Amino acid sequence: MGPGKLPIDPLPELRKRRSAKWRTFPDDVLPLPVAEMDVPLATPVAEVLREAIDRSDTGYAAPTGDLADAVSGYALRTWDWKIDTDHVRTVADVGIGIVETLRRVVSPGDRVVISPPVYEPFSWWIREVGAHTVEVPLAEGPRGWRLDLDALERAFAANATAYLLCSPHNPVGLVHPREDLVALAELADKYGVYVLADEIHAPLVLPGAGFVPFLSVSDAARRWGFSFLSASKGWNLAGLKAATVVTADPAPRRYVDRLSPHSLYRTGHLGVLATIAAFNEGDQWLADVLDLLDHNRRLLDDLLVELLPAARYRQPQAGFLAWIDFGALGWGDDPAEHILNTARVALNSGHRYGGAGFARLNFGCSPETLTEAITRIAAAA
Ligand SMILES: Cc1ncc(COP(=O)(O)O)c(C=O)c1O
Incomplete structure (x- = not known):
């Protein structure tokens, strides 16, 4: 469940989705790369499609x-x-x-x-x-x-x-x-x-x-x-x-x-x-999504400060993507690869965007999933 009114499906339900985010990695990996959100469809959109x-x-x-x-x-x-x-x-x-x-x-x-x-x-x-x-x-x-x-x-x-x-x-x-x-x-x-x-x-x-x-x-x-x-x-x-x-x-x-x-x-x-x-x-639905993302960008900050203080992150002003500098952790130019191998959390490799030592994390998910992702990464650190 996200904050506000968006009921986000639990992970076993989300894993039934057949989009790239859910079909690129094995089931033990928490997928936070591809730029899709885990939220349910806006009701007016779902109705018109149905x-x-x-x-x-x-x-x-x-x-x-x-x-x-x-x-x-x-x-x-x-x-x-x-x-x-x-x-x-x-x-x-x-x-x-x-x-x-x-x-x-x-x-x-x-x-x-x-x-x-x-x-x-x-x-x-x-x-x-x-x-x-x-x-x-x-x-x-x-x-x-x-x-x-x-x-x-x-x-x-x-x-x-x-x-x-x-x-x-x-x-x-x-x-x-x-x-x-x-x-x-x-x-x-x-x-x-x-x-x-x-x-x-x-x-x-x-x-x-x-x-x-x-x-x-x-x-x-x-x-x-x-x-x-x-x-x-x-x-x-x-x-x-x-x-x-x-x-x-x-x-x-x-x-x-x-x-x-x-x-x-x-x-x-x-x-x-x-x-x-x-x-x-879709204005009301979007307002609920923005509540969730606003909550999650701050939650991510709190989690990193508490569990991975060497990571550097500035809260974004828009969107569901976080740009995190893992340079101080000694995980090389591609920390996403290290994180996938050790924590089984999938992020995007920052060097592909022009940021060696960085990774991109998608926080368009439930606060629980975000918490689990950072907890896993911290445990592997
Ligand atoms: C900045 C930016 N442009 C374009 C796209 C892709 O958009 P489309 O699927 O409409 O080509 C993305 C997807 O993440 C994006 O972040």
Whole structure:
């Protein structure tokens, strides 16, 4: 049972799930890597899916404006961001949206900038379109992680074509302050760099931080920016395959207009139905999830202080991912491997995101599972 109203299934029930999180490791391993949560589906989402199954309504996604209306309604209600529904394109997932947009924005050999530690597939996506990845690491100061705007300016000036912004930033859980996004947009405008803003974790911004949509910050951001939004992280719908690309100016929009007219039909019909229900009727469920995550990010802090004081962790401002520095424990560059072998807890290897000595832990689980994970790791230490 989580805090608040979310009844999280016990582990034996969760182990019956057939998603990647539950089918990648043997049963003695506590799986806390893949970015799925252990929460039950939001009731409005479950209902719309059940109705579709009962009607054998499992064909192609329909070309209606309902998904664009739902995304724009949610953005306005939640972030006071007005999206023009004519500028919303449906794609199967954020990865496909970014790859297909990149394909149109960059040419093979072009330079695309990322800020590690960052979601590992960013560099795969750049490779997929034949471009070259330029790394400009985040800066870590006493108050947390920030974009390194000076280093980004140098990279942009050195012939960059595009920048992949992770906002909020996975895996460190950074919610970029407005002034950094404004400054980033100015740099994009000055050097002619497209900004592809992956905003998939935006619905999961936790108390104390406020999400600022990139396209809302300035005309410069709108001239150079694309936003990729989806309900897949917020409402745990990753397997259903639906996401959107949003633009707010004719310049980036002309690239989106060149996406295959077939992209709608490559999107999951059930994903579209579930996403509409999540964005239109999922606010209460999301509030309960945020309560759970807020509780768990603090619980993790308490557990580490008590049981593994040599580990270094800063509570994230968003999402269900914790970025933990195990460097002082002497477990080498890949503590996740050591932890899997000794404690039978699966985490993500931090070096894959650009953080040797770190591991990424998914706390989108019950407090009991989180407690057991840290207890096992501490016992093995
Ligand atoms: C920042 C980020 N972008 C994209 C994705 C994947 O999204 P999708 O399944 O819609 O491609 C994830 C999944 O964890 C993510 O963390």
